[in-house]
Amino acid sequence: MIRIQQILPNTKITHLILFLAIIPVLQFADAQNVPQASEEGKRVYEKSCAHCHGTEGRGDGSAAENLLPKPRDFTRGLYKIRSTEAGELPTDQDLLDIITKGMPGSSMPGWETALSANERREVVAYIKTFHDGFKEQESPPRQISLAGKIAYSEESVEIGKGLYTELGCIECHGNIGRGDGTSAPTLTDEWGFQTWPANLAQSWNFRGGSDTEDIFKRFIGGLAGSPMPAFEGDSFLNFGLTSAESKRLTELENRDEMTAAEEEESGQYYEKMDAAVNIALNIAEGTELSAEEQQTYTEAMKVVYEKSWHLANYVKSLAPEKRPEPAIGNNVLRSQYVTDALPAKTDAAWDTLESSHFPLVAQVIIEPRQFNPTIDSVNVKSFYNDTEVAFLFTWDDRTHTTAEEDEETGNILEDALAIQFPVKIPQGPTAPKPYFLWGGRLPVYLWQWKASAPDQVTELTAKGINNAEAQAVQSDIQAEGSYTNGQYTLWVKRALKTDDKKDLQLEPGVFVPIAFSAWDGANGDINTKRVISSWYAFVLEPVPSSKRFIYPPLVALLSVGLLLGLRGFVQRRNS
Amino acid sequence: MKRLSLFTKCLIIFIGCWVFLRFIVGNVISVPIPGSVIAMYMGLIIVAILVHISVEDTRFREFLRPIHETLVDNNRRVRRRVIAVLIPLFLLGYTYSIIAQRTNPPGNPRDAHPSPPLEITYKDEVIGATQEVENPFRHYEKDDPEAFRAHVENGKRVYYDNCFYCHGDDLDGQGHFAPHIQPLPANFQDPGIIPNFQESFLFWRISKGGPGLPAAGTPWDSAMPIWENYLTKDEIWDVILFLSDYTGYQPRTFGEGH
Known part of the structure; x- marks a missing residue:
């Protein structure tokens, strides 16, 4: 029989035993740190977290006022994103993951690059000191088992x-x-x-x-x-x-x-x-x-x-894997040409087009501001023919508000959308565009739609967010809006050219700046309180030139001729 | 092994160079080279090849031999036919792809360094000449470190109450409203930002925002608010102290070369 002493000297065995004994301890330490107010954790917390979550972890930092969802109040030990069962505290890994990756759709950013792995671990231990439950924890929290996963089908x-x-x-x-x-x-x-x-x-x-x-x-x-x-x-x-x-x-x-x-x-x-x-x-x-x-x-x-x-x-x-690519760069909104009449709002022809995706951001530039937007984006499709252009706008809004009195201000709130174009299309890439927030020195041309009058679009001219006026002469714009299952759909049709100098005039192949504003009445949106976009672009996609069927065969034929000619020339010279 | 003909060698060099410039340099070594630059390099390579083969008469003839054979020799019939089909087909596809190409929108050229006005103002109050105005609290850094800390702390509060929505918790320009603003908010962790500007310049950019950008060098499209409408003069100076304190970058001082 071989005895272990024959293979390893005694000191080595002691080391081995010590090492084996340490493994479970290490594992436990890794799973759940004791809440620990280390200097390092405190330093990181006060540098990077306290301005929102508050020095004492109550979620009441000075920046918290304008945030929704509010920064977490760590003193209650209530955490939304956990891998643990109902009523349990999160694991350290849960907290670390949130700090590392952030929380999409909220103001919590991922700290992966801003803080080192060690800093993030220290701050996890520090955050746990705000809630006594972590100290009193006797056993690790019960984890949710993912073992019985039912595959997607x-x-x-x-x-x-x-x-x-x-x-x-x-x-x-x-x-x-x-x-x-x-x-x-x-x-x-x-x-x-x-x-x-x-x-x-x-x-x-x-x-x-x-x-x-x-x-x-x-x-x-x-x-x-x-x-x-x-x-x-x-x-x-x-x-x-x-x-x-x-x-x-x-x-x-x-x-x-x-x-x-x-x-x-x-x-x-x-x-x-x-x-x-x-x-x-x-x-x-x-x-x-x-x-x-x-x-x-x-x-x-x-x-x-x-x-x-x-x-x-x-x-x-119910959802795509990730946010659709925004309509920037070469991915612009391209209105597709049709020879016949433009499709009506519910026409199946719209289903043949891919939507262009325009993310919207909160208007935090001019008071009163909206810090907590509820409308995420607007999706747009468009067709045009020789005389008209039609757009189909869709956007998600959790509430259908047509006229609701704001209890605090007495304002009548409602959902709305505005589509913005410059009055004059800038010529060339360095030509100035009007200020993206409803114009300034240069005016913008707007289509304003409101949920209370869903089949009507008003033309506005604006030279600033508080300086918009309905045009005295309204062009013939057809519109149809509806709300179903948390989503608005708005169909708008206008002639490519109008007689009004204050209107945008459209021509195929010309890139036109376009921007949006949207209001969610139930979120208190009114006037400057809204979501906006900066300038994007759209184009009436030109009908592909018929030259594409003429020149390529010509070039090919020419090359055959040249090859034959070259061969003839060589043969003649040989003989 | 049969020796490669001079023509094949030249062809290999030509294609090899193109692959190197287009794919190896663009994807492995550095950023992609613009098409026009590649075309220029390839032109040089053609000239080099032409010089090489035309130095001696025999070499030129050796170069032409395979072309000659392909064109007329009876035992090269298959190769001849394949080439007679491939070349026109390639040209057909290439011409079509050029003509049918979609038009793309003009790029968004942007002058990242607007010229400041001659005078720094706060609302209508003239503070002084751009080349002379200094941060009134900067001297505390040496004179009174405690007072300096208080100003930095106040700057921090101002920053997280107002700026972090776009410029980010870590001052990296990645705030939660940032991803869908064009152009993107400034990233103060970028060594090209703070060290390049004097504090008077930063004061000007913060107080006047996007609408205060000069008429020259458009389009600006900046979403930066006009902060003099919301912040006091001191708050703006404090937030500038915070920007440099947090990132560790010192704004340029007067007298330094550009």
């Missing part, structure tokens, strides 16, 4: 779609997920600040990432502090029932009358649900569970996990 999306309605997601997130549910405008977070449900069609604004796993974790863990509940206990429909039982119960509930046997059957389901919900409450309160209760809870959560994967697949199906 049409079937799963279909099941998820059913659950989306059944579980009541619609109430906040709307029929097809644009965040336009009936209760959307009424939601507040744990601190009483207004909060909007996510627009599930804009995955690039998901705070915790848009991978299916990310979405799944938000369901299981909930977004602590926000109105989004964790899928557990009484916040999950028919918690404690299997899928089949759940289906059967819904079926029974939908009957006008139940037989005695059916009454009894549904009664059993209710009892089962009550038991499961009670166990969930016990867990939240920290009560020890019996083996049997643990078993019931595990069974109930198995159903929740399975349904959540289907729902995550459905949510994943």
